[in-house]
Amino acid sequence: MNNFRIIARNSLRRRDFSLRSPPSRSFCNLSQESNRASYGIAFDIDGVILLGSSPVGGSPAALRRLYDDSGALKIPFLFLTNGGGLPESKRASEMTHLLGVPVSPFQMVQAHSPFRKLANRFGNELVVAAGKGEPAAVMSNYGFKNVVSLDEYASYFDNIDPLAPYKKWMTGQQVHKETTRSRANVVSERVQAAFIVSDPVDWSRDIQVLCDILRTGGLPGKESGPQPLLYFANDDLDYQTKFPTERLGMGAFRIALESVFNRIHDNPLEYTSFGKPNPFVFKNAEDVLKEIPTSHSNQGSHHFKTLYMVGDNPKIDIRGARQAGSPWFSILTRTGVFKGKDNHPEFPADLVVDTVEEAVDFILTRESAKRSLI
Numbered sequence: 001m002n003n004f005r006i007i008a009r010n011s012l013r014r015r016d017f018s019l020r021s022p023p024s025r026s027f028c029n030l031s032q033e034s035n036r037a038s039y040g041i042a043f044d045i046d047g048v049i050l051l052g053s054s055p056v057g058g059s060p061a062a063l064r065r066l067y068d069d070s071g072a073l074k075i076p077f078l079f080l081t082n083g084g085g086l087p088e089s090k091r092a093s094e095m096t097h098l099l100g101v102p103v104s105p106f107q108m109v110q111a112h113s114p115f116r117k118l119a120n121r122f123g124n125e126l127v128v129a130a131g132k133g134e135p136a137a138v139m140s141n142y143g144f145k146n147v148v149s150l151d152e153y154a155s156y157f158d159n160i161d162p163l164a165p166y167k168k169w170m171t172g173q174q175v176h177k178e179t180t181r182s183r184a185n186v187v188s189e190r191v192q193a194a195f196i197v198s199d200p201v202d203w204s205r206d207i208q209v210l211c212d213i214l215r216t217g218g219l220p221g222k223e224s225g226p227q228p229l230l231y232f233a234n235d236d237l238d239y240q241t242k243f244p245t246e247r248l249g250m251g252a253f254r255i256a257l258e259s260v261f262n263r264i265h266d267n268p269l270e271y272t273s274f275g276k277p278n279p280f281v282f283k284n285a286e287d288v289l290k291e292i293p294t295s296h297s298n299q300g301s302h303h304f305k306t307l308y309m310v311g312d313n314p315k316i317d318i319r320g321a322r323q324a325g326s327p328w329f330s331i332l333t334r335t336g337v338f339k340g341k342d343n344h345p346e347f348p349a350d351l352v353v354d355t356v357e358e359a360v361d362f363i364l365t366r367e368s369a370k371r372s373l374i
Contacts, residue, residue: 047336057355085133085198131198234275277320312336
């Protein structure tokens, strides 16, 4: 048995939490004898699977253990991330390339994935999508029929960004047009909602333009009116990249926007945030995991006794799994935001390990031991 550097939460310690010696039969053989796995796994990405675009913690080898020799998925798992900015199909292709295992778009649950459920609500109404990557393409794929990126929207208003002449990186760049509508049509139509799909790139411009939209009822430079709806894909204050310390995330941008808006407007900013640690995100992840077919089960046939959340952020990943309750089991890695020797004092995980490779090793050993007792 591997020697895990494990810290278990004392309040949750039960007999089945301890590591038992694995049976003589391999885990693969046990899996072949079973019709389906009784457990599933949700992995965070940044700080657990990747740092920037580089795999971390032995993630490619760890994930390969969840597939059989033919490359078919044998253990249902997905990526549950507060990141985003690309359509799930593109992100799945990217993960396949980086990790060397086949990843399906259905295994990508991004922070903005719940926006899909709002498409019918807005129909053909004008909405603005902000953030890095391809925010308008993301929303179009979800069924939004009249969505414009904030980059494109701002380009239709002369002088809306007074600092634009000083932004050298923007000089000469052409804004990609996601819509075929004319400038006159866009600027004359009221914006009904703004979606922060991913981390904004140009904070000063985005705060300025969003304040213009939100305090005028969706018609910048014109009349005042009720605040359009505002949605954030997540509320992460920070996250881990290749830089030694955490970088500011969408939650920091939300704080900045809210602070400015509340100083220039009589009414406080109203908004809705999605993403972890909201319990509904974990319920949705459970529903998605049930629909992921494996080499031993058909779509929708899983009945999970345990769901594992492997994350690096105690305030986001571990807190969310704890709030979601049974059947979630939280595992905290030290390759991202969390680097402590002991468990996190405020949001302790069920288990603390160094890497995702150790986390997967623990899961497979634990589940194998359970089956040996059946």
